[in-house]
Amino acid sequence: MNQNQLFATLPEADPVEVNYLQSISTNWTEDQKRNFMIAYSAQRTKPSIILITGLVGGLLGVAGIHRFIMGQIGMGILYLLTGGLCLVGTIIDAVNHKKLASEYNMSNARKIMMQMGLGA
């Protein structure tokens, strides 16, 4: 189906994300889906970006970059000034990077939906 192909083309798309996008877009027109995709993919972050910025940054003494990318400024500052919460935070986030990216992407999807006036 067109819809399945559309969302699955997102780079490093994870099943939870694709599922979510499919469920919110069931009643949209093709045009709406396309416009949504343009806005959504512009703001989307890939799980690998979160992993790399979080882990490599953390190990090099600049922890928290991944949190800044996700708009979590408080957590970012905390990580930056405490060595990633003594590396504990850095490790937790590395293990959790997929869910972190997913969570951020899905909340962006909601925002875009509301901005575009698209109900579910």
Next chain:
Amino acid sequence: MKEFLADKWESLFWLVALSVIAFLPMSNLPSLCIAKMIGFNNCMGCGLGHSMQAAFHFHFRESFQIHPLGIFAIFILLHRIITLNIKPKTKLI
């Protein structure tokens, strides 16, 4: 249960960490700083645990002296725990 854990483990982790820091006397425990274990001498986060423990017991001046960000850390982590547990409904409008 498994799905619940997979979903909530980060917030549970922070909750447990905060509770342990609040209630377990840390003076006798070895350092929990992973960076220290590896060999970095000062990871800029040193003293956070003790500082947070002091803040939990309302010794704010002591907390600030041990590590200036102890109180800030508590707020940020509480905020994170709360944010992780407010799941917005998937159907809007």
